[in-house]
Amino acid sequence: MASEAAATGSTNTGILGWIERSGNKLPDPVFLFFWLIGILIVISVIASLAGWAVQHPTELTEAGEPVVIAATSLLAAENIQRLWVDMPTTFTHFHPLGYVLVVMLGAGVAERAGLFGTAMRAGVRNAPTALLTPIVVLVGMLGNLAADAAYVVLIPLAGIIFHAAGRHPIAGIAASFAGVSGGFSANLLPGQLDALLFGITEASVETVFGDWTANIAGNWYFIAAMTFVFLPVIWFVTDRMIEPRLGKWNAEAAGNAMAEEQGDRPLTDGERMGLRWAGLAVLFVIGLWLLFTFGPGTPLIDEEATPEARLTPFYRSLVAGFFLLFLLAGWAYGKAAGVINDHRDLVKMMAGAMEDLAYYLVLAFAAAHFVAMFAWSNLGLVLAVNGADFLSSSGLPAWALLAAIILVSGLLNLFVGSASAKWALLAPVLVPMLMLLGISPEMATAAYRVGDSATNIITPLMVYFPLILIFCQRWQKDFGLGSLAATMLPYSIGLMLVGLALTIGWVALDLPLGPGASVFQEIPGTVNPVAPAAAQ
Structure with missing residues (x-):
C-alpha cells in the first residue's frame, strides 16, 4: 500500500512535492537521534573550549553564592565513562519508557480483544443523518485512546457509513481522519499520549532542576476544551467546504461489496454483551x-x-x-464476546502489545541517550538560562511565546512525524527555558500538542497517510496524494487557528490546565546568566 501511495505522489510538484521530497531525505527518527548525538558531541566540545557558563537559577554554594554551571565536553573522560558504564541505566530510567509500557499492557488487551473497534463501530453505525458528521468526528477524537485501531477501523468505516447515508464517502473519510489525527491530542480523558509526552516533559525538567514528578492529567481540562472547539471546526469544514467541493457522489460507483469488504456489519449479541460488561468494568475501576x-x-x-x-x-x-481500566474493560469485553477463553489468552494479548512496541523501544533507546547526554553536557541549562534572559528582555508576552511554539511544532511536524520524537528534541530546551520565564511545564506541553496535531493530516510523512490514501482510492481510483493533501488542508488551517485562539485565551484567562496544573508557576530562582567566555 505504501509503495502504491508513493508512486501516486512521485510526480507531484509544488509545495506538497517539495515537502515530500525533503522529508524523505531525513533518516529514520532512530538514526536522526544518533546523528543529533554526534552533532551534540561537537557542540559540547566547542562550548567547553569557549568557556560557556551560567549561574544556576536555583542552586547556591555553602557561602550563599550562585553555583556556576559550565558547559562540559561529552568527550571528557567522565562522560565517556558514563556513556558505556551507565548505558543500561540510561535506557531503563528513561521516564516515558515505564509510562508507555505500563499503559500499553492494559490498552493492548482492550485493542486485541476488539473492545476499541467494537465501541467505535457502535458509536457511529446508527448515528442520525443530521448528526452524522459530528458523531464521526467525536468518536474519532475519543478513539485516540485506541491508538492505531482508530486509523484502521474508524476511518474506512466512516466512508462506508457516509455512503450508506447517500453522502460522499470520501467526506466521511476526511472527517474521521481530521478527528483521529488532526484532533490527535483532543480527548475527554488522558490516555497513552499523555503518559508518553509527560514522561519526556519530566525528563526535560529534571535535566536542569532535579526531581519533578509529571502529572499525566496535567492537560486534562485543556485537551477536553480542544475536543469541544475542534469538533465544530471539523464539522463546518466537512459539511460546508469539503463535501460541496467533492460534488455529488455517484452511488453506482461502489456497490455493497465495498461495505462487506471493510466490515460494515451489525453488532453481534456477544459484542453487545461485551460492551455492557466493559462499561461495568470501567465503573468498577473509577x-x-x-x-x-x-x-x-x-x-x-x-x-x-x-x-x-x-x-x-x-x-x-x-x-x-489507566492500565487497570483498559485491562479489566478489555478482559470483561473479551470474556463476554467469546474472544478471551482463559488467562492464557489474556497473557498472549499483553505479550502482543509489547511486540507492537518493538520499534518504540528502539526509538526510546536512542532518545534516552540523546536526552541524557544533553543533560551531561549542561547545554540545556546554558541555553535555557540565556534563552530565558533574551526572551525576558524582548518583552514578548507569554501568549506570544506559546503561539510561536505552536507554529514551530506544526512546521517541524511536516518533516518529523513522530509526536514523541519531536517533543524529545524540543522539550530539553523549551521546557526549562519557559519555566525560567514563569510558564509551567504543563503549559509548554499543551502548546506543543496544539501545533503537533494541526499539521498531522497534511504531511505525506505521517505514517498512516499512505493508508488513508488507499482508503480514498477504493472509492475513487484517481484520488491522488495531492487530492488528499488538498482535501485536508482546510482542516489543518482551521485547527491551527482555533488552537492558537484557544491557547492565547487560556493564557489570558489563566485557567487551570488540569488537576493541580496551572499556566504559570513561580520562577525557580533568579536568572543571572554569565556571558560565554568567547564573548567577553
Whole structure:
C-alpha cells in the first residue's frame, strides 16, 4: 500500500512535492537521534573550549553564592565513562519508557480483544443523518485512546457509513481522519499520549532542576476544551467546504461489496454483551480509585503534605489507573464476546502489545541517550538560562511565546512525524527555558500538542497517510496524494487557528490546565546568566 501511495505522489510538484521530497531525505527518527548525538558531541566540545557558563537559577554554594554551571565536553573522560558504564541505566530510567509500557499492557488487551473497534463501530453505525458528521468526528477524537485501531477501523468505516447515508464517502473519510489525527491530542480523558509526552516533559525538567514528578492529567481540562472547539471546526469544514467541493457522489460507483469488504456489519449479541460488561468494568475501576482517594486511610492523598501537594499520590497513580481500566474493560469485553477463553489468552494479548512496541523501544533507546547526554553536557541549562534572559528582555508576552511554539511544532511536524520524537528534541530546551520565564511545564506541553496535531493530516510523512490514501482510492481510483493533501488542508488551517485562539485565551484567562496544573508557576530562582567566555 505504501509503495502504491508513493508512486501516486512521485510526480507531484509544488509545495506538497517539495515537502515530500525533503522529508524523505531525513533518516529514520532512530538514526536522526544518533546523528543529533554526534552533532551534540561537537557542540559540547566547542562550548567547553569557549568557556560557556551560567549561574544556576536555583542552586547556591555553602557561602550563599550562585553555583556556576559550565558547559562540559561529552568527550571528557567522565562522560565517556558514563556513556558505556551507565548505558543500561540510561535506557531503563528513561521516564516515558515505564509510562508507555505500563499503559500499553492494559490498552493492548482492550485493542486485541476488539473492545476499541467494537465501541467505535457502535458509536457511529446508527448515528442520525443530521448528526452524522459530528458523531464521526467525536468518536474519532475519543478513539485516540485506541491508538492505531482508530486509523484502521474508524476511518474506512466512516466512508462506508457516509455512503450508506447517500453522502460522499470520501467526506466521511476526511472527517474521521481530521478527528483521529488532526484532533490527535483532543480527548475527554488522558490516555497513552499523555503518559508518553509527560514522561519526556519530566525528563526535560529534571535535566536542569532535579526531581519533578509529571502529572499525566496535567492537560486534562485543556485537551477536553480542544475536543469541544475542534469538533465544530471539523464539522463546518466537512459539511460546508469539503463535501460541496467533492460534488455529488455517484452511488453506482461502489456497490455493497465495498461495505462487506471493510466490515460494515451489525453488532453481534456477544459484542453487545461485551460492551455492557466493559462499561461495568470501567465503573468498577473509577469507583475503586474514588475509594482509594476518599475512603478509609485515603491512600492516594498525602494528608501531611502542603495543600498543593496533597494529591500528588493520586496524580502519580493515574498511569496504573489507566492500565487497570483498559485491562479489566478489555478482559470483561473479551470474556463476554467469546474472544478471551482463559488467562492464557489474556497473557498472549499483553505479550502482543509489547511486540507492537518493538520499534518504540528502539526509538526510546536512542532518545534516552540523546536526552541524557544533553543533560551531561549542561547545554540545556546554558541555553535555557540565556534563552530565558533574551526572551525576558524582548518583552514578548507569554501568549506570544506559546503561539510561536505552536507554529514551530506544526512546521517541524511536516518533516518529523513522530509526536514523541519531536517533543524529545524540543522539550530539553523549551521546557526549562519557559519555566525560567514563569510558564509551567504543563503549559509548554499543551502548546506543543496544539501545533503537533494541526499539521498531522497534511504531511505525506505521517505514517498512516499512505493508508488513508488507499482508503480514498477504493472509492475513487484517481484520488491522488495531492487530492488528499488538498482535501485536508482546510482542516489543518482551521485547527491551527482555533488552537492558537484557544491557547492565547487560556493564557489570558489563566485557567487551570488540569488537576493541580496551572499556566504559570513561580520562577525557580533568579536568572543571572554569565556571558560565554568567547564573548567577553
